[in-house]
Amino acid sequence: MSKPVIAIDMGGTRIKTGIIQDGTILYSASIDAHSGKGLRHRLPFIQETVKNMLHQLGLSTADIAGLGIASPGIVDSVQKKILSIDKKFGDAPDINLNEWCSKTFDLPFTLENDARSALLGEWKYGNAKNYENIVLMTLGTGIGSAAIMEGQLLKGKHFTAGILGGHSVINYTGDSCNCGNKGCVETEASTWNLPAMARTQKNFTESKLSASPVIDYELVFRLADEGDTTALHLRDQSLQAWSAGAINLIHSYDPEVLVLTGGIMASSSQIIPYIKQYIDTHAWTPWGKVHIEEGAFPGTAALLGIAHLVNH
């Protein structure tokens, strides 16, 4: 049995924390991310949350093997630095997290991209367990991805391989993305851009969407079910965009299985059949069909994966 570890998943909306031992979450807690305001001012709250979890379990840092952070953006897991992080947590590349971890907890530090961490979680403990060639795609605030080829987590020379599936161009005459690119999967269909996408629809003002203070995919899927034309159009466009993004990942990494996870997968019953059908019809896979799996741990895969990395 390994020592328990402290795992932190820096989501754009919530920062999740957990004490994890051999794939089991002993305790977990989360705090608001307020990611627009940066990471530095959240560190004291993270510290507080972690100390409280340890206290609840009757543990001290001496009982803990290490601390791992799963972060969005491009992450140098060797130097343990966040290299580039879109607009979320914009100050993170300037923070020495390794030093923070050492000074605050006196523990070894591990850092990895959040989608790579989620893929490790699904690979070690979840629905990608029996495969060695895997692509994971997260549908949420942004669109994330990661890949394992022949049992190796793909990182690349500059740590960007596998994780930029949300920034695959699927509409080369499309709008600008936060990342500086144009027509990315994220720009075409993700929660951060959904309100803007909705407002540019014809008939938006006649749609029930226009009456809602918050426009998210849960609402879009619900109103589409009720026959709201604008919601139907947004749903269909988004399903097509995610499918195209999934095809690009499959064509890039030649996986046996595609794991779909992330917040939007709360509506998985409307998403999985569409993407499966699209991939079965359009992907160039003469060897057979790519398996499509829903993530086993929609909320905690990244925590489980980064915890695994701390121990290995």
Place this chain on the structure above:
Amino acid sequence: MSKPVIAIDMGGTRIKTGIIQDGTILYSASIDAHSGKGLRHRLPFIQETVKNMLHQLGLSTADIAGLGIASPGIVDSVQKKILSIDKKFGDAPDINLNEWCSKTFDLPFTLENDARSALLGEWKYGNAKNYENIVLMTLGTGIGSAAIMEGQLLKGKHFTAGILGGHSVINYTGDSCNCGNKGCVETEASTWNLPAMARTQKNFTESKLSASPVIDYELVFRLADEGDTTALHLRDQSLQAWSAGAINLIHSYDPEVLVLTGGIMASSSQIIPYIKQYIDTHAWTPWGKVHIEEGAFPGTAALLGIAHLVNH
């Protein structure tokens, strides 16, 4: 010094053959592909061409180390089978090329995808020599690609990794591709689809393109230079499409260098600066800029690469 080898590059327009020793082409010859009629009826002509080359060099098959074929499509390099080949050489998956090679020449046989072969040629002898993380993109009848990551030629579980860059979706609401997918780089900008792309342009009948029996990129680039509106539009759309395809390859494989090659690169002076600028502006590469190189062997990289594979 290695023994010379027989190298064959099954292009959709021309089948190229060569006798190659340690990266030097001792003799080469090519025949019409007539690829629409299949491969089987071309095998006797290939045999004849090879025998003639050997004769010209005063060599017999006893002097030769082996025979290698670089083929378009998806290729199982272990079982030495062509698995899927789009519409070109449609009968190729049913031909036992290993047996043909053995019966005809009594030589060991090597088979690999043509873009992977071209990348090996550029890596071992050409403009990708000093890199270990490379993406190659061929612009021609179709759009091909291949990738080397950390010094390893990428193949994937089912031999499709790296080579489907031309079938990356860059316009998910776009037209159907030969491959069964929609809005591929190839569909948006390649020689096979260029006549169809031209004919759907407004003002096509007023363009000089409409007077030409053959519409290829050489003509499009020339007429664009002369200010022909339709040609200008086609050129700009194609440059954008190739750039988007290049970004998808860069985002997928995290290379240090992108090598551009293929027939369309005859107009490289109009292509390279555009793609370089686009990538510099739009690719998410916080570590720096991807080098852009023109292939050193636009006509023979695949021959050189497959010859290298025969010896290794």
